[in-house]
Amino acid sequence: QSALTQPRSVSGSPGQSVTISCTGTSSDVGGYNYVSWYQQHPGKAPKLMIYDVSKRPSGVPDRFSGSKSGNTASLTISGLQAEDEADYYCCSYAGSYHRFGGGTKLTVL
Amino acid sequence: QVQLQESGPGLVKPSETLSLTCAVSGYSISSGYYWGWIRQPPGKGLEWIGSIYHSGSTYYNPSLKSRVTISVDTSKNQFSLKLSSVTAADTAVYYCARLIRGYYDILTGSYEDAYYFDYWGQGTLVTVSS
Numbered sequence: 001q002s003a004l005t006q007p008r009s010v011s012g013s014p015g016q017s018v019t020i021s022c023t024g025t026s027s028d029v030g031g032y033n034y035v036s037w038y039q040q041h042p043g044k045a046p047k048l049m050i051y052d053v054s055k056r057p058s059g060v061p062d063r064f065s066g067s068k069s070g071n072t073a074s075l076t077i078s079g080l081q082a083e084d085e086a087d088y089y090c091c092s093y094a095g096s097y098h099r100f101g102g103g104t105k106l107t108v109l
Numbered sequence: 110q111v112q113l114q115e116s117g118p119g120l121v122k123p124s125e126t127l128s129l130t131c132a133v134s135g136y137s138i139s140s141g142y143y144w145g146w147i148r149q150p151p152g153k154g155l156e157w158i159g160s161i162y163h164s165g166s167t168y169y170n171p172s173l174k175s176r177v178t179i180s181v182d183t184s185k186n187q188f189s190l191k192l193s194s195v196t197a198a199d200t201a202v203y204y205c206a207r208l209i210r211g212y213y214d215i216l217t218g219s220y221e222d223a224y225y226f227d228y229w230g231q232g233t234l235v236t237v238s239s
Contacts (some may be wrong), residue, residue: 003154003156032224034222034223034224034225036224036225036226038155038226044231045204045229045230045231045232046147046155046204046226046229047229048225048226048227051209051223051225051227052221052223052225057227089154089155091155091157091225091226093224096168097157097168097170097171098145098157098160098224099157100147100154100155100156100157101154102154103153103154103155
């Protein structure tokens with residue numbers, strides 16, 4: 001089973017918005033509303049940012065939002081801040097299996 | 110506050126078995142929830158290895174299933190990973206995490222399915238080398 005497809009990198013200036021895509025199949029992203037997103041700073045453990053496609057855990061800024069259309073999920077970060085620079089991973093439930101994306105490096109210019 | 114801490118050898122020889130333990134504090138494993146292992150090779154992405162319920166029920170990544178065993182010890186409030194016949198490709202940072210597979214929605218008054226990892230350990234690097 002291959003990883004979900006994410007762009008290797010995205011970038012944006014402070015205050016701008018960026019969107020990271022996560023493409024799978026009807027067996028994972030398209031088949032379940034159980035996509036989650038994780039932020040990982042260098043040398044740190046991943047941190048949950050979005051679950052169930054678009055729900056935010058308490059403590060996560062509302063600048064982070066998630067959505068899904070067909071087999072592609074998206075994470076949008078609005079009002080970019082320097083501390084948002086990190087790697088981002090999507091993850092989808094796939095029926096007794098959890099598939100992660102390959103990761104996207106977000107650079108804040 | 111739920112905390113997870115991985116422990117185990119940082120160096121394992123090829124063909125041997127990798128063994129790690131995840132100690133949980135701030136929550137009793139026997140109270141519920143699933144728990145899981147995820148790994149990340151240096152410079153690469155995350156890969157789910159497998160998960161276990163407090164009762165001992167498990168499910169594994171099909172690509173690793175033949176080599177993986179995850180067990181739970183509720184008396185010590187910890188769960189463990191064993192990965193057999195390791196090669197250099199198994200060199201990675203190994204994370205343990207709590208897996209949410211559903212929750213009670215106070216707003217709707219109903220149980221909602223969900224699948225996400227909410228608490229993670231700091232990770233431990235395991236290198237496979239002779």
